[in-house]
Amino acid sequence: MSTQRTVVLTPFGAESDPVEFTVLLEDGRFVRDRYEAWYGKARRSGGPWFPCFFKSAAGTYGVRALSTEVAVYSGLRLADRDTGRFGELIGFDLREDRTARLLRTRDGQFPEPHRKALTSARLRQPAEDLFTALHALASNGYALRRLTAETVFLDGGRLQLADLSTVAVKAEPDQLAADVRAAAGLLFTLASGQRSLLGSDDPRADPRPELDWLATHHRDLAMLLEPVYRAPATPTTGDLLLRLGAWPEHDPDGGPVTLPDYAPRPTAPSPRPPQAPRRPDAPASSPAPGVPDHVDRHFEDGWATGRRPLARSRPPEPARQPPAPAGGRPRLPDGFPFLIDERGNRRPHPAVLWPALFVLVVLILLVAL
Numbered sequence: 001m002s003t004q005r006t007v008v009l010t011p012f013g014a015e016s017d018p019v020e021f022t023v024l025l026e027d028g029r030f031v032r033d034r035y036e037a038w039y040g041k042a043r044r045s046g047g048p049w050f051p052c053f054f055k056s057a058a059g060t061y062g063v064r065a066l067s068t069e070v071a072v073y074s075g076l077r078l079a080d081r082d083t084g085r086f087g088e089l090i091g092f093d094l095r096e097d098r099t100a101r102l103l104r105t106r107d108g109q110f111p112e113p114h115r116k117a118l119t120s121a122r123l124r125q126p127a128e129d130l131f132t133a134l135h136a137l138a139s140n141g142y143a144l145r146r147l148t149a150e151t152v153f154l155d156g157g158r159l160q161l162a163d164l165s166t167v168a169v170k171a172e173p174d175q176l177a178a179d180v181r182a183a184a185g186l187l188f189t190l191a192s193g194q195r196s197l198l199g200s201d202d203p204r205a206d207p208r209p210e211l212d213w214l215a216t217h218h219r220d221l222a223m224l225l226e227p228v229y230r231a232p233a234t235p236t237t238g239d240l241l242l243r244l245g246a247w248p249e250h251d252p253d254g255g256p257v258t259l260p261d262y263a264p265r266p267t268a269p270s271p272r273p274p275q276a277p278r279r280p281d282a283p284a285s286s287p288a289p290g291v292p293d294h295v296d297r298h299f300e301d302g303w304a305t306g307r308r309p310l311a312r313s314r315p316p317e318p319a320r321q322p323p324a325p326a327g328g329r330p331r332l333p334d335g336f337p338f339l340i341d342e343r344g345n346r347r348p349h350p351a352v353l354w355p356a357l358f359v360l361v362v363l364i365l366l367v368a369l
Contacts, residue, residue: 001025001026002024002025003022003023004022004023004025005021005022005023006020006023006054007019007020007093008090008091008092008093008101008102009091010090010091019091020044021042021043021044021090022042022043022044022045023040023042023052023054023103024041025038025039025040025054026039030110030150032163032165033065034057034061034062034064034165035056035057035062035065035066035165036055036056037053037054037055037056038053038054039051039052039053039106039109040052040054042054042090042103051106051107052090052103053103053104053153053162054102055100055102055103055104056099056101056102057099057101058098058099058100059098060098062100063094063098063099065166066100066101066102066165067100068164068165068166069089069102069163069164069165069167070089070092070102071169072137072167073164075140075142076136076137076140079139079140084160085129085133085136085159085161086133086160086161086164087104087106087107087153087162088104088105089102089103089104090103090104090105091103106160106162107153107155107158108153108154108156108160109154109155110149110150110152110153110154111154111190112149113149113192113193114193115193117190117191117193118190118191120217120219120220120221122156122157123187123190123191123218123220124220124244124247124249125157125158125159126154126158126187126190127187127221127224127244127247128241128244129159130186130187131237131240131241131244132237133159133160134179134180134183135237135241137179138176138179138236141169141171142167142171143167143168143172143175143178144161144164144166144167144179144182145167145168145175145178145179146163146182147179147182148182148186149189150162151163152186154190176236177234178199180228180236180237181199181234182198184196184198184225184228184229185197185198185199185207187225188210191214191217191218191221192213196210197210198210198228198229207229208229208230210229211225211229211230220247220248223243223246224240224244224247225240227239227240227243228240
């Protein structure tokens with residue numbers, strides 16, 4: 001743990017009006033691609049201490065990264081965006097000698113999903129914070145472009161973006177869609193402790209089994225993220241925030257819990273034994289075992305109407321024929337010795353017609369002989 005004094009410019013401040021902060025750096029040190037960072041506490045002279053995140057960079061690319069972050073904070077503030085999910089920029093120092101420093105507030109720390117997973121009740125708020133932050137960036141023409149567990153803070157419930165140095169200005173639609181997929185993958189990681197396959201460059205990667213697992217262990221999160229996993233086009237952050245309104249709010253009942261088992265399915269489909277062709281009049285086969293009952297075409301409808309589907313609806317059973325009377329003499333068909341069709345026409349019953357023809361042929365033969 002070390003203490004240092006740093007002089008930074010407050011946002012929208014003048015160079016002649018620098019502010020000195022005392023920064024108490026903790027032992028944690030995080031090395032990123034273009035800068036270094038530390039957890040810590042900071043305060044102005046005579047002011048209260050507050051949790052902070054202190055960044056330092058050297059070189060052209062490092063200064064450019066922190067300059068981008070300062071520009072994004074300024075753009076969000078000018079656009080009157082809620083910066084609670086980004087932290088507050090306290091001050092910065094971008095020097096011509098290729099060094100840069102940045103001081104911002106911090107709520108929470110980097111999550112460690114490989115150790116603990118969040119309960120279902122604690123997943124709703126991070127999901128809301130994450131998509132709200134991305135929506136604020138997209139509304140301002142920004143795409144984050146990098147979103148992992150190492151770029152967000154969690155304080156037990158709330159989520160905050162920790163790194164804006166990779167933001168792209170005048171974002172393209174494919175960059176915004178990539179942010180949405182990365183956010184869905186991050187939420188899956190927080191729920192399962194496993195790395196998501198969403199956005200993977202491997203063409204053989206199939207992330208859909210992740211949705212099956214979420215439908216079993218975190219049904220509400222699965223319902224929220226279903227369009228990201230299944231829709232041909234990636235939904236926008238605004239679409240997902242609308243869907244989030246149907247997620248019932250719960251009081252967070254307890255902290256992190258032991259990870260439930262998650263076993264990803266193999267990417268290559270396993271060979272199936274050959275099956276005989278089905279007759280046109282044969283009934284359809286039942287769903288394959290192992291697929292959760294929640295993941296079907298009624299999945300979204302059940303959430304939108306407030307009804308959570310627990311099982312697939314069964315097709316109506318065919319009407320049963322009345323059983324034949326037990327004991328006694330067998331009954332003759334109605335209308336015997338005639339058959340009556342649907343229009344009421346009558347024709348001789350085969351049980352009478354064929355014996356009569358046989359007797360007639362025998363008589364003819366006897367007469368002829």
